[in-house]
Amino acid sequence: xxxxxxxxxxxxxxxxxxxxxxxxxxxxxxxxxxxxxxxxxxxxxxxxxxxxxxxxxxxxxxxxxxxxxxxxxxxxxxxxxxxxxxxxxxxxxxxxxxxxxxxxxxxxxxxxxxxxxxxxxxxxxxxxxxxxxxxxxxxxxxxxxxxxxxxxxxxxxxxxxxxxxxxxxxxxxxxxxxxxxxxxxxxxxxxxxxxxxxxxxxxxxxxxxxxxxxxxxxxxxxxxxxxxxxxxxxxxxxxxxxxxxxxxxxxxxxxxxxxxxxxxxxxxxxxxxxxxxxxxxxxxxxxxxxxxxxxxxxxxxxxxxxxxxxxxxxxxxxxxxxxxxxxxxxxxxxxxxxxxxxxxxxxxxxxxxxxxxxxxxxxxxxxxxxxxxxxxxxxxxxxxxxxxxxxxxxxxxxxxxxxxxxxxxxxxxxxxxxxxxxxxxxxxxxxxxxxxxxxxxxxxxxxxxxxxxxxxxxxxxxxxxxxxxxxxxxxxxxxxxxxxxxxxxxxxxxxxxxxxxxxxxxxxxxxxxxxxxxxxxxxxxxxxxxxxxxxxxxxxxxxxxxxxxxxxxxxxxxxxxxxxxxxxxxxxxxxxxxxxxxxxxxxxxxxxxxxxxxxxxxxxxxxxxxxxxxxxxxxxxxxxxxxxxxxxxxxxxxxxxxxxxxxxxxxxxxxxxxxxxxxxxx
Amino acid sequence: xxxxxxxxxxxxxxxxxxxxxxxxxxxxxxxxxxxxxxxxxxxxxxxxxxxxxxxxxxxxxxxxxxxxxxxxxxxxxxxxxxxxxxxxxxxxxxxxxxxxxxxxxxxxxxxxxxxxxxxxxxxxxxxxxxxxxxxxxxxxxxxxxxxxxxxxxxxxxxxxxxxxxxxxxxxxxxxxxxxxxxxxxxxxxxxxxxxxxxxxxxxxxxxxxxxxxxxxxxxxxxxxxxxxxxxxxxxxxxxxxxxxxxxxxxxxxxxxxxxxxxxxxxxxxxxxxxxxxxxxxxxxxxxxxxxxxxxxxxxxxxxxxxxxxxxxxxxxxxxxxxxxxxxxx
Numbered sequence: 001x002x003x004x005x006x007x008x009x010x011x012x013x014x015x016x017x018x019x020x021x022x023x024x025x026x027x028x029x030x031x032x033x034x035x036x037x038x039x040x041x042x043x044x045x046x047x048x049x050x051x052x053x054x055x056x057x058x059x060x061x062x063x064x065x066x067x068x069x070x071x072x073x074x075x076x077x078x079x080x081x082x083x084x085x086x087x088x089x090x091x092x093x094x095x096x097x098x099x100x101x102x103x104x105x106x107x108x109x110x111x112x113x114x115x116x117x118x119x120x121x122x123x124x125x126x127x128x129x130x131x132x133x134x135x136x137x138x139x140x141x142x143x144x145x146x147x148x149x150x151x152x153x154x155x156x157x158x159x160x161x162x163x164x165x166x167x168x169x170x171x172x173x174x175x176x177x178x179x180x181x182x183x184x185x186x187x188x189x190x191x192x193x194x195x196x197x198x199x200x201x202x203x204x205x206x207x208x209x210x211x212x213x214x215x216x217x218x219x220x221x222x223x224x225x226x227x228x229x230x231x232x233x234x235x236x237x238x239x240x241x242x243x244x245x246x247x248x249x250x251x252x253x254x255x256x257x258x259x260x261x262x263x264x265x266x267x268x269x270x271x272x273x274x275x276x277x278x279x280x281x282x283x284x285x286x287x288x289x290x291x292x293x294x295x296x297x298x299x300x301x302x303x304x305x306x307x308x309x310x311x312x313x314x315x316x317x318x319x320x321x322x323x324x325x326x327x328x329x330x331x332x333x334x335x336x337x338x339x340x341x342x343x344x345x346x347x348x349x350x351x352x353x354x355x356x357x358x359x360x361x362x363x364x365x366x367x368x369x370x371x372x373x374x375x376x377x378x379x380x381x382x383x384x385x386x387x388x389x390x391x392x393x394x395x396x397x398x399x400x401x402x403x404x405x406x407x408x409x410x411x412x413x414x415x416x417x418x419x420x421x422x423x424x425x426x427x428x429x430x431x432x433x434x435x436x437x438x439x440x441x442x443x444x445x446x447x448x449x450x451x452x453x454x455x456x457x458x459x460x461x462x463x464x465x466x467x468x469x470x471x472x473x474x475x476x477x478x479x480x481x482x483x484x485x486x487x488x489x490x491x492x493x494x495x496x497x498x499x500x501x502x503x504x505x506x507x508x509x510x511x512x513x514x515x516x517x518x519x520x521x522x523x524x525x526x527x528x529x530x531x532x533x534x535x536x537x538x539x540x541x542x543x544x545x546x547x548x549x550x551x552x553x554x555x556x557x558x559x560x561x562x563x564x565x566x567x568x569x570x571x572x573x574x575x576x577x578x579x580x581x582x583x584x585x586x587x588x589x590x591x592x593x594x595x596x597x598x599x600x601x602x603x604x605x606x607x608x609x610x611x612x613x614x615x616x617x618x619x620x621x622x623x624x625x626x627x628x629x630x631x632x633x634x635x636x637x638x639x640x641x642x643x644x645x646x647x648x649x650x651x652x653x654x655x656x657x658x659x660x661x662x663x664x665x666x
Numbered sequence: 667x668x669x670x671x672x673x674x675x676x677x678x679x680x681x682x683x684x685x686x687x688x689x690x691x692x693x694x695x696x697x698x699x700x701x702x703x704x705x706x707x708x709x710x711x712x713x714x715x716x717x718x719x720x721x722x723x724x725x726x727x728x729x730x731x732x733x734x735x736x737x738x739x740x741x742x743x744x745x746x747x748x749x750x751x752x753x754x755x756x757x758x759x760x761x762x763x764x765x766x767x768x769x770x771x772x773x774x775x776x777x778x779x780x781x782x783x784x785x786x787x788x789x790x791x792x793x794x795x796x797x798x799x800x801x802x803x804x805x806x807x808x809x810x811x812x813x814x815x816x817x818x819x820x821x822x823x824x825x826x827x828x829x830x831x832x833x834x835x836x837x838x839x840x841x842x843x844x845x846x847x848x849x850x851x852x853x854x855x856x857x858x859x860x861x862x863x864x865x866x867x868x869x870x871x872x873x874x875x876x877x878x879x880x881x882x883x884x885x886x887x888x889x890x891x892x893x894x895x896x897x898x899x900x901x902x903x904x905x906x907x908x909x910x911x912x913x914x915x916x917x918x919x920x921x922x923x924x925x926x927x928x929x930x931x932x933x934x935x936x937x938x939x940x941x942x943x944x945x946x947x948x949x950x951x952x953x954x955x956x957x958x959x960x961x962x963x964x965x966x967x968x969x970x971x972x973x974x975x976x977x978x979x980x981x982x983x984x985x986x987x988x989x990x991x992x993x994x995x
Contacts, residue, residue, distance in 0.1 A: 572755045574763025
């Protein structure tokens, strides 16, 4: 068949408004997915929608069948070439956008349009799967509203109501559906685990990583992205003790610190001292498998069953952390590690690359020789850093491959990563087992949310050394270079940052608004995005269900759904229109009172004839009824009555007491 | 093959099930006498094919949301479930409380489509849309009822054999607002129509005074019939009846109209058609009745044991056709 032979679509079978709503819904869905679909998706959708919208004015010639099939194959090929799979969110969404755009080229019947609407709904779902950030919520809601209106237009067929009525109808339905949706959201048990394998996302997360090269953290510190939020059950720990422990780095090649892939060995015992802090952490997605905890966590969180505490006190989560996680912990900032260091661990934390940073190695040897003990060596190195003319900066010069030599003897500028790296390297060179700990330091208090808010710019690195009589001891070399870093945020410490970033941030109301927004975000992430089976079980507990089984969920769901359905049915019950004015209503009340006396007034019967007919049945009432009918006629057809006349007439009708034999049902 | 008893479920499952359902609904609801308002308990509702597909898609959405442990996707899925259920109630409310004020069946000829008229009233403050009223085997009438309005709906029924026909039930349905559900109710209204014999036959009209005409219907102006006047030409008029003289003078196309003189009625006699079987006879008589009416002639009908007096016009036609319809019934 060739394109010319195809019949022209004379006019859209659906009203223009329906088509416009559907096209708008589709393009909206494509826009919401623009971030993660293939780059050709959005332009293709725009072209298809524009072409179809043109058809509202002039008849369209649909492309020939072989052309459509060809383009469909092309789209599939493009997705395969771009993502190497048809599975997965990005590939699936791209395919949906492409196929929806193609569907527009053959959309004639209502069924085709229904398929398009379904495609748009699935694209909305894909957008939800792609991102659940709070700021996207209004966009999703608007898109859902539009699509619902389009569905109602589609359902109305050839005579669609005006768009305002459609939007009203959709808004009303969504509002009615919301309680039901929340009920299901809360009480449909969250089955854990995946039904089908999820391909890995190809996204780079900012934040702590599996490795640290001094210089890579400088990008991090610029980032104001949220890292975690902490809600303490009681008091906050002092600012100097807010060390949030993350990945521990053991392996050093002279330039880059890396994690040890496997964490073998038992957890060395820890003697907890001082005050215990219980808190709830909401952790943003990250790319390492380590949960952040206040030093020193007592045990792995109970609400994440797969998480365990490794031998170097990292909380390891085997699954990648792809969405916000929420967990409870208890930590003791005051603690002391007990026991001895195993040979394997000692060897790991003394490892240094041969022939790298020779001047630093020589420095370490000389300092160790001058110090009487390991502890004295630590103090000597810290003294060296304190007095060597080192400065703290966020914009350090680049370092060469012998990074520690370069830092100590040439640039003398750097931030926490530089000093932690140099310190730990010097320790190892001096024969003291040491390792780099990365994590966060500090955090800002959000008074709206009542939690500590820690961003990626709070990222920090410090060192841990093994002293035979004291176990693992935290040493923060940054503290001796820039003592203020411990108690204040980076903003206060660095005049350079304040010069261009501070004027705006110091405006009180902006800070306030930012904090409020952060608070809302925190609530959203913790309560909504992070809603899980554990939360559901906790909720069951609070509702008094002792048994955590499916029956409790089923009971709650059935009960709630029943109440909701009854409410909806009650709202939809037949209600008579309040037709006519007050005078008509008064007369209808009269008829209602007389309903058992005689047959109801026929549509053709005038009020006086009706009064006469009923009056004949009830002789003792005939005069009253005739008078009322006359009065009604005068009020209705005579000169315009006053409000008082109408009220009097209504009273007269109300006062009428029909005889008992009339009131009885016939 | 037709069978009865439980076996018919085997051979014609759909039809048998439909018949059983119809009997059950009839026994449950009883007869309807207008005016009446549709009670909720007699409105049935089931998902449409589109509704089933939508349910499958919602399930797919649920799986996706669960699979990704994505709260927002789950909420979206549940919201759409809620909208679907709301639309179910809306669909039900399209019929619930609808008033049926009056129903009347128009007579028809055997084998043709007859007309039914049903007056429906929506006393509610909400419009009812997407309504369909149908009689089994005929295309539905689609309409909507605005808030507080009433409307007369005309629909068709398939007329059966000659005689009285009871229209057992009407089906009033709606798939509004989303087309995911279809609510319907069965109305068992007292609808009875008289089915006239099918007006077919090739015999010429009997001559005036009772003799069948042997010649064709050629006639002359001023011959046996009296000139009665001119009337606008109708499509059914033969070219011979056109008043050409008027037309030649520049006037409109008019038909000359003749009346049989008094005492010159045609006698449409049952006995004239003895060689035909009964139904063909009645059909021929019905056709004659219609032909006489078309010619505007006066006629009388004689059946065994029944003679209808001469006359013409709608009333006469209805009388005669009814007599034919009910003959030996």
